[in-house]
Amino acid sequence: MATLLDKLCAAHRQAGAMGLEAASIQALGDLRGVDAAGAAALLAAQAELGQWLAAALGPGGDNSLAGLAAALEDLARRPACLGCATCCRVSSPTLYAEDLALVGEGGLPRQALYALRPGERVYSARLGRHFALDGDLIKLREAAGGGCLFLEGSRCGLYAHRPLQCRHLECWAGRHAGQLEGRPRLSRRDLFAQDPTALALLGEYDLRLPGEELAQVFQEAAQGGDPAPALALLELDHRLRAGIAARYGYPPQEQDLLLGRPAWVVARAHGLTLALDGQGRPCLSAGQ
Ligand code: SF4
Numbered sequence: 265m266a267t268l269l270d271k272l273c274a275a276h277r278q279a280g281a282m283g284l285e286a287a288s289i290q291a292l293g294d295l296r297g298v299d300a301a302g303a304a305a306l307l308a309a310q311a312e313l314g315q316w317l318a319a320a321l322g323p324g325g326d327n328s329l330a331g332l333a334a335a336l337e338d339l340a341r342r343p344a345c346l347g348c349a350t351c352c353r354v355s356s357p358t359l360y361a362e363d364l365a366l367v368g369e370g371g372l373p374r375q376a377l378y379a380l381r382p383g384e385r386v387y388s389a390r391l392g393r394h395f396a397l398d399g400d401l402i403k404l405r406e407a408a409g410g411g412c413l414f415l416e417g418s419r420c421g422l423y424a425h426r427p428l429q430c431r432h433l434e435c436w437a438g439r440h441a442g443q444l445e446g447r448p449r450l451s452r453r454d455l456f457a458q459d460p461t462a463l464a465l466l467g468e469y470d471l472r473l474p475g476e477e478l479a480q481v482f483q484e485a486a487q488g489g490d491p492a493p494a495l496a497l498l499e500l501d502h503r504l505r506a507g508i509a510a511r512y513g514y515p516p517q518e519q520d521l522l523l524g525r526p527a528w529v530v531a532r533a534h535g536l537t538l539a540l541d542g543q544g545r546p547c548l549s550a551g552q
Pocket residue numbers: 351352355356357412413414415416419420421422423426427430
């Protein structure tokens with residue numbers, strides 16, 4: 265089997281500087297699970313790697329390839345967070361009951377949270393499959409391109425207040441989010457415990473628009489079934505949210521936490537897009 269040194273030598277011979285850099289990025293992926301963006305950032309930030317890379321690309325550089333291979337292997341074995349941010353790019357964290365104290369001014373901003381409701385189907389990157397939630401799931405919002413909203417380059421924008429899941433993860437020691445499964449998750453009722461109006465609205469909304477029912481009608485529509493029940497629930501959701509905003513003053517962003525994601529967002533997760541047909545009537549089309 266080819267060693268890392270063999271691979272670096274071959275890449276250097278075949279594609280020069282670009283080949284060597286690509287092979288170094290690949291090595292950090294293979295040895296430590298770092299994604300390409302994280303590995304490229306590490307190559308740029310780790311002075312020792314940079315020096316070996318520069319030496320390997322200079323005159324008589326072949327002699328430095330062994331040093332580069334050793335430095336890459338050493339970095340990949342380091343028992344500490346490398347700051348590659350690979351885990352922050354996979355998804356945003358789920359919050360647990362013990363994160364409640366972090367929520368609020370100076371900590372985790374409430375407007376940065378949203379809820380998924382029981383019955384909604386979610387995708388677990390760790391398990392590699394969809395499943396139906398058995399309770400609330402409170403998450404930090406994701407950035408437009410995916411990953412955590414608070415990732416700034418390779419830095420955590422709220423490091424001192426990062427939630428339990430982020431503090432628990434230690435990729436180098438095999439610690440992953442699944443190991444927190446037994447802990448109580450944070451719920452909407454925890455977050456609105458001091459607001460009886462919000463709790464009453466939450467209960468009423470869940471009764472009229474259960475997450476299980478929403479998931480079921482969207483699933484059926486996505487599989488080519490009658491879209492009418494899905495459209496009816498989309499309309500009901502729209503009316504309820506508009507009424508709650510107008511009458512009780514909870515803005516859409518706060519409703520994403522109190523009532524969970526709007527139905528049209530849940531529909532999108534089922535591969536359905538809400539649009540208008542030729543007569544200007546709402547319709548659902550498959551595909552995002
Ligand atoms: S809160 Fe910070 S550590 Fe946690 S996923 Fe977001 S950027 Fe990463």
